[in-house]
Amino acid sequence: MPADPVPLLDVRDLCVSVPANGSMIRLVENVSFCVNEAEIVGLVGESGSGKSVTAMALMGLIDSPGVQVSGSARFRGQELVGMAPRALRNLRGGDIAMIFQDPMTAFTPVYTIGWQIDEQIRAHERLSRRAARARTVQLLAEMGVPDPARTAQRYPHQLSGGLRQRAMIAMALSCNPTLLIADEPTTALDVTVQAQILDLLRGLRHSHGSSVLLITHDMGVVAQTCSRTLVLYSGRMAESGPTATLFARPAHPYTAALLDSIPPLYGTRPHRLPAIAGVPPTPQERPAGCAFGPRCAYVHATCLPAPPPLASIGAGQQAACVLPTEGKPLPPRATAQAMQP
Amino acid sequence: MTHPTPVLELRDVRKTYRLPHGQRLRAVDGISLRVMPGEMLGLVGESGCGKSTLGRCMLRLDDVSSGQVLFEGRDITTLSERKLRPLRPGMQMVFQNSTAALNPRRSIGDLLAEPLRVHPGPDGRRRAAATITARLHELMALVGLPASALARYPHAFSGGQRQRINIARALALSPRLVVADEPVSALDVSVQAQIVNLFAELRERLGLTYVFVAHDLAVVRQISTRVAVMYLGAIVECGGTDDVLHAPAHPYTAALIAAVPRPMVGAPPAMLLRGDVPSPVNRPAGCRFHTRCPQAQARCSAEEPQLRAIRPNHEVACHYPPGEENPPA
Known part of the structure; x- marks a missing residue:
């Protein structure tokens, strides 16, 4: 890896567990990644x-009783896991903002769009109502909303x-966040x-210098953004x-299978x-070994006792699979999808 | 040469909803369509284009405002419920929301047996309990679920399995026509592929005719033999799947295809259409697409283009389809 400056967000071994039937269930296990500027x-x-x-979990928004979040998530060197609610609240909506999947439920139906964006601006900055509304209208215009006022x-x-x-995106950008978390936007x-x-979203990097953590299930969206x-x-x-x-x-059979199951x-x-x-x-009911084992075409004895550790494949690629370390990596994908009449 | 009777024929079908203040929402705005035996027609379009309403009108789950609906050559537009009932076994529907379509308080066996109890058997008499049980086991095998599933309740199944149950219920009475409204759009990709394959298998084994209402073009391509593209209540293009998807003649179809984010890195960026779909309450005069069309000309805002054949089995409603040097005056 090149000698990066400190990443904007550095998540290491993040685990989220919730209690159920007397034991803790791990919803998220040892997730590590970073997001650069x-x-x-x-x-x-x-x-x-x-x-x-x-x-x-990164945003401190899980309020399920008894939830345990462990590991580390450093945003500009500040630890988010276990941060005091008041400090986290200052970051949320300010430096880190979130876009939700369903803007209909994320906005409250009883106030106007402008009221809700003004409120967020005024919660983070000392601004008059008039100045806040001017910023709101400007943001809506930047987002390509016709007749923003x-x-x-x-x-x-x-x-x-x-x-x-x-x-929703205008609201998220209202306080110039450095990190935008977009959940199925x-x-x-x-x-x-x-x-x-x-x-x-692609334009935000240049226009606002924002980083985006884009959560999606659509491999097409990932490829394009x-x-x-x-x-x-x-x-x-x-x-x-x-x-x-x-x-x-793809080095993990799951990634390969997921890409293959998309109709071309x-x-x-x-x-x-x-x-x-x-x-x-x-x-x-997650198995003791590789979670994908029961559905994997390449499953064999080494996959079963414990989850395979993340192994570096090279050039920043990592996979939690035993195949590359056993010297039997997956073949490169046929680029049938690349062809166009 | 005699032409086979279409399984389904629509003649200038319209569905209009009256709104307050004398406004009218034209959800389906004059659609004519034939679905031949063994065909798999994909009905695509964005939300609000009227594709689901049209799907419901096809089976007379909704009454049409004007026009005719013919099922196997018989006009069912105004048949009474009583007269329609004997025809119902031949035409069935699979709904998008597999959870909402199954009563959570009834077991799978009970849910699947209902159509078999309601409708008489081929001999015109009520089916015996043993016949029904045998059919339920057959159905489970057909959609790839274990027979033990019959005793369980909908909540015990995943989304993909519930969609299999819905398909089994639609097939219980051996229909000739199945209309599926977004049957895979609520499913994860890996599960979606299983259900897409199941539809293809069932067609081969049972000789079904399908209408798929869907918004995912890649899924539609995999599943259909013919595609009809809808925009604001009308069909703007219709033809063989690969003709329409690889040589789209309507600018809207082209934009729709170009907007699909392709799962490959370095694909050309999507061509952007400006704005949103206009409201079907105030649809634009002239060509319904001209407000967003990159190629719109003066004529497009004045005169509505009619669906016409530009090649055999490929129709388009556009004044200026690509490749046509001398547009008809």
């Missing part, structure tokens, strides 16, 4: 893989899904609107590395999609 990092996984829980006076239900999501949107929002990607499976890291490497030479938009249509049999295990 002005970088977009993708966190991908299927539902229940722990990607949202990871983000919520009037839109600010409207209620969430009066806006389309795409406009609501733009307002485009999942509820149509593809043509999704393309606009992704374009907006993230420079580095982390793949989670059943609360554990399966693989991480530069996005281009991950797509060309171009090239030959497979008679059958290479689906992964079965479903991901719930945290309670």
Whole structure:
């Protein structure tokens, strides 16, 4: 690795456990990654893989009774895990902001969009109402909201899904955050609107110098936006590395299978999609060994006793799989998807 | 040469909802369509384009405001519920939300047996309990679930398994036509692939005709033989799957395809359409797409283009489709 400056966010061995039936269940196990300045990092996984829980834990937003968060998450050298609520509250919405999947439920329906964005600005900065509203209108305009002054006076239900999501991003950016955590920001949107929002997110690095941690289940979104990607499976890291490497030479069979199970938009249509049999295990029934073992085509004796440790494959790529260390790495992927008539 | 009867035919179907203040929402705005036996038609479009409403109108789960719906050549547009009931076994639906579609208080066996109890058997008499039980086991095998699932309740199953149960229920009465409304969009990719494969297998084994309502173009490509693209209540392009997806003739279809984020690094960035879909309450005059169309010209805002064939089995509703040097005057 090049001698990086200190990363903006440095997460090491993050674990999140919740009590259930008298024992602790680990929803997230030993997740480590970092986000550098002005970088977009993708966190991908299927539902229940722990990607949202990871983000919520970073923001100190899990208030489930008895939850235990351990490990370390340093934001500009400040430890977030176990930070005093008051200090965390100053960071949240200020230096670290979050975009949620469903802007309809993230906004309160009883106040206007503008009121809600003004409130956040005034919570973090000493500004008059008038000055706060001016900033709100400017932000909405920057996000491509037509007629921003009037839109600010409207209620969430009066806006389309795409406009609501733009307002949500404007609100997240209102205090110039250095880190934006976006949890499935485009999942509820149509593809043509999704393309606009992704374009907006890519532009934030230059226009606001913000880093983005993008949580998604869509490998297409990752490929188009993230420079580095982390793949989670059943609360554990399966693989991480530069996005281009991950797509060309996935080192974990789960990453490879996930990419293969996406129906191709171009090239030959497979008679059958290479689906992964079965479903991901719930945290309670996670096997002792590799969590993907029961669904893996390459599973063998070494996978079963304990989860394989993350092994470095080279060039920033890591995979929690025994295959590369046993000298039997996966073949590079065929680039059938790359072909276009 | 005799043409086979279409399994489903729509003739200028409209579905209009009356809103307060005399406004009208034209959800389906004059759609004509034929679905031939063995065909898998993908109905694509963005939210609010009327694709789900059209799917419901096809099976008369919603009444149409005007136009005709023909099932296997028979006009079912105004049939009474009583007269419609004997036809229902032939046409079934799979819903998007697999959880909401299954009553949580009834076992899978009970849920699946209901259509078999309600409708008489092929001999016109009520089915015997033993016949029903045998059919339930057959259905479980068909959708790849163990027979032990019959005794369990919906909450005990994952999303993918629940969708298998929904498919089993739709197949219970051996329908000829299945309309599936976004059957895989709530599922994770790895599970989605399983269900997509299941649909393909079932078609081969049972000779079904499908209409898939979906927004995911890659899924539609995998699953359909023909694609109809909807925008604001009308079909703007219709044709063979690969013709439409690889040589789109309507600018909207082209934009829709270009907007799909492709799972490969270094793909050209998406072509951006400006703005949102206009409200179907105040749809633009002329071509319904002209407000967002990058190629719109003066004529497009004045005159509505009609669906016309540009190649055999490829129709488009655009005044200026690409590759056409001399547009019709």
